[in-house]
Amino acid sequence: MIRQKTLFFCLLILLSGVVTCFSQERKTPDEKPVFLLKGKLTDVSNGAILRDATVSAVYEDKNAFSDANGQFALKLEHDTATVRISYIGFQPVDTFVRFDNSTLLYFSLKPADANSLQEVVVSGVQEIQKTSQMGRISIPIAQIQSMPKFFGEADVMKTLQTLPGVQQGSEGSTALIVRGGTPDQNLILIDGTQIYNPSHLLGVFSSINTNFLQSVDMYKGAFPARFGGKLSSVIDLKTKQGDMYKFHGNASLGLIMSQLTLEGPIWKGKTSFIISGRRTYHDLYAGPIIRSMETDVKKLAFYFYDLNAKVHHRFSDRDYLDLSLNIGTDNFKVKTETEDNYSGGSSVSKMNTGIYWNNIVSNLKFHHDFSSRLSGDAALSLTRYKFSTNIGNQEIENGLTNYNYNLGLQSGILDYTARMDFDYAPNTNHAIKFGMSGTYHTYNPTSHFEKQQNDTATIIDNVVDSKIFASELDAYIEDDWQISDKLKANIGLHANAFMVQDKMYPSLQPRISARYLLPNDIAIKASFVRMNQNIHLLSSNSLSLPTDLWVPATKTILPEKANQISLGIAKNIFKNKIEFSLEGYYKQMDNVVEYKEGSSYLNAITESNWEDKITSGKGYSYGAELFLQKKTGRLTGWFSYTLAWSNRKFDEINAGKMFPYKYDRRHTINLVGIYKLKKNIELSGAFTFQSAAPFSIPTTSFEGIYQPGYNPYPPNVQYYPQRNNIRIQANHRLDIGISFIKEKKNGNVRTWNISVYNAYNRRNLFFYDIDNYTKSTVEISGYSILPILPSISYNLKF
Structure with missing residues (x-):
């Protein structure tokens, strides 16, 4: 048991190192600096995470969507941005932020009033063609x-x-x-x-x-x-x-x-x-x-x-x-x-x-x-x-x-x-x-x-x-x-x-x-x-x-x-x-x-x-x-x-x-x-x-064979030519x-x-x-x- 656990931990560490190594961003000398806006979205009423919400950088025409943990990441050209956050059933948020690559910003959205839910304006929809996931x-x-x-x-x-x-x-x-x-x-x-x-x-x-x-x-x-x-x-x-x-x-x-x-x-x-x-x-x-x-x-x-x-x-x-x-x-x-x-x-x-x-x-x-x-x-x-x-x-x-x-x-x-x-x-x-x-x-x-x-x-x-x-x-x-x-x-x-x-x-x-x-x-x-x-x-x-x-x-x-x-x-x-x-x-x-x-x-x-x-x-x-x-x-x-x-x-x-x-x-x-x-x-x-759907049905029934000492009226034996032979x-x-x-x-x-x-x-x-x-x-x-x-x-x- 100990050897198996050790094997799995080593495998996990090895894979983590390989993927992390290849995942580092590399910039050429002429490439513009990249700023990463990272944040997390929650419901202000109960602290619940909000997934699949839309986060847009208004003036750079870029957007992202929150994941299963409510987190998102936007790669921008500046360290300031006007951000618009929208989610069905919640009041949209427009805010100006200043950030750096090491900061995780927290945003809390308010649920929309019941009267306003009848005419929800959706400013962003996740496009199915942009995700790698299928099925x-x-x-x-x-x-x-x-x-x-x-x-x-x-x-x-x-x-x-x-x-x-x-x-x-x-x-x-x-x-x-x-x-x-x-x-x-x-x-x-x-x-x-x-x-x-x-x-x-x-x-x-x-x-x-x-x-x-x-x-x-x-x-x-x-x-x-x-x-x-x-x-x-x-x-x-x-x-x-x-x-x-x-x-x-x-x-x-x-x-x-x-x-x-x-x-x-x-x-x-x-x-x-x-x-x-x-x-x-x-x-x-x-x-x-x-x-x-x-x-x-x-x-x-x-x-x-x-x-x-x-x-x-x-x-x-x-x-x-x-x-x-x-x-x-x-x-x-x-x-x-x-x-x-x-x-x-x-x-x-x-x-x-x-x-x-x-x-x-x-x-x-x-x-x-x-x-x-x-x-x-x-x-x-x-x-x-x-x-x-x-x-x-x-x-x-x-x-x-x-x-x-x-x-x-x-x-x-x-x-x-x-x-x-x-x-x-x-x-x-x-x-x-x-x-x-x-x-x-x-x-x-x-x-x-x-x-x-x-x-x-x-x-x-x-x-x-x-x-x-x-x-x-x-x-x-x-x-x-x-x-x-x-x-x-x-x-x-x-x-x-x-x-x-x-x-x-x-x-x-x-x-x-x-x-x-x-x-x-x-x-x-x-x-x-x-x-x-x-x-x-x-x-x-x-x-x-x-x-x-x-x-x-x-x-x-x-x-x-x-x-x-x-x-x-x-x-x-x-x-x-x-x-x-x-x-x-x-x-x-x-x-x-x-x-x-x-x-x-x-x-x-x-x-x-x-x-x-x-x-x-x-x-x-x-x-x-x-x-x-x-x-x-x-x-x-x-x-x-x-x-x-x-x-x-x-x-x-x-x-x-x-x-x-x-x-x-x-x-x-x-x-x-x-x-x-x-x-x-x-x-x-x-x-x-x-x-x-198919199911099996017998096509012939034969009389059961009587054996001394057993049931004097043996049940009939049914013959199935093949499994699931009829619809x-x-x-x-x-x-x-x-x-x-x-x-x-x-x-x-x-x-x-x-x-x-x-x-x-x-x-x-x-x-x-x-x-x-x-x-x-x-x-x-x-x-x-x-x-x-x-x-x-x-x-x-x-």
Whole structure:
């Protein structure tokens, strides 16, 4: 372990020295002196950093944009400048500054008044063709909250499903399928800490509370070197900081869920808090209705809640501390009791079933600005995912228990992580990020207990604990390098070592993304990335369920790997009102896992030898993505079209032949629009189309063969000619919403929202049953679970 840590530290220091050496500015004797204006932007009300704000030097016609830490840098010809700073939702700032190359200036912006927000003047828009990054999309939180609501709730994951290259796993699910990947291949970060299963109610809702978010960034291809551990995408979620000067909040009430968010100062100007919670209550009225209809049901509960809290303390302009906690829990419990009276006695059968899953994500981060060129973060984090289910059956005959059976299953993950990240800007041509982290993992794939008793003895008493312990080291360095006026590149390297069961899996993962400006400011962009993933998700269907098993790479199961290349063009068009991008990609994945043919999903849960039931193979995905996005004006939104292929190949599946993967959909179209009809009326709509996904269907059924001593009526044996051999129906849906907004005299803002999910009642099929076979056809029945669903909700900002 010590040798591995030493290796990573040496590698990091070496890379830092090389990049820093090449990043020094060199001037010829005739070159004019260069002055560097460096600054940091924050919200004056709560100290929150402001990213993607525009900073312009008025008389030199130069501009820059603040980064994820709120910092910017402008290279100017003089040591004085008139600076204009603008950011949507904030009052613009015009100021005269005098500076030197060693000073970091701090600017605080005031939020615009509610009345002035209706006519925001944007004096600067970040041009997509100027950045080296490709495959990254940022969605303003205001746009997410303006989307049509599902049962009164804005959902960040459902919004991300409308982006190019992204699909939903199944109708109504929040699972993300990105560029032919799987739900487990998405790295979802909350303030830099990973969350494993961000879903509620079997994936219908996400566990991400939009009211607690400050920003949402999604990377689909050209992953910067600072991210690692997953193959398909990175969803980088940053949470809000509480207001340091005033107390206020937000409350909403919907048909099945309510939420409350409060924030304000603890120590005015120094320490703030924000806390947000949600809970469903459909069980409070659905439970009594079901119990009245089904007399055997004695108890029924199914609900979820989540709680988000954060404390922010500023020691000075250069130092602050954040402590955050995010908890999400789902509970499902049902208790039935069936009584049978007969002559001479009675019998009672009691059944208890419970399903529970829970996420905990906690993060402690300290930030320090060492100088105008160097800043750093030190963080400690914990993330835990836990799933458990219990099944109990008790048979009582004439008041005496003659049979008792209990089965309990558990799985989960517990991670402890320490991390350090640094941002270094030696000059305006380079923005260097580097850092390291260490994680201790505890995996619990399939622990369970089983106990069976009759009135005389214990028949089964079995306990299996399958915990696997692993440690992981990461180091990275990346440089966003302005090579010339036309050429810019982001070059980086991510190093990883995963140690499990006395075996180590090291990897070096190069990353490069570049853009070149053609005439008329058309950018050609290209990237190559290599990613490694040390964890697998074992799933038996196209859903992403809490019952799916998270298992690590072991001494016999290798980590997943992927190489991805991308090529595209990008430009802001129509006077910077619309972002246009077109990207093509090709991705090859190695060591992706799948259940072997004939393996039982249930046995993989209840037995400890899950490694024997899976096989590894290759995955191939490629396609093209078109994206048009409008971020300003009364009408905002986006259009996306994706043409994609996704295939898999396993030696032990489908006779070793390649087959279309279960998430393979050829065409995906999304159209999202948000329109401010009047000052107090906002319309929204989202249309999605996905061509049919493949699934496996048997073409022949044979009678089972009877074997003495076994089932006298053996089930039929179904014959599948190949994996995923049929496609049936495309999915499409329209969601619409209207919001009525009113600002009251006391400054409170109330909003009524009416939304309709699946407005034209499209019966998108959720699953299928086989009904009958004929000589030439197979008869199947399809089932839809989400018809037209209207909802109404009330929101109050106070």
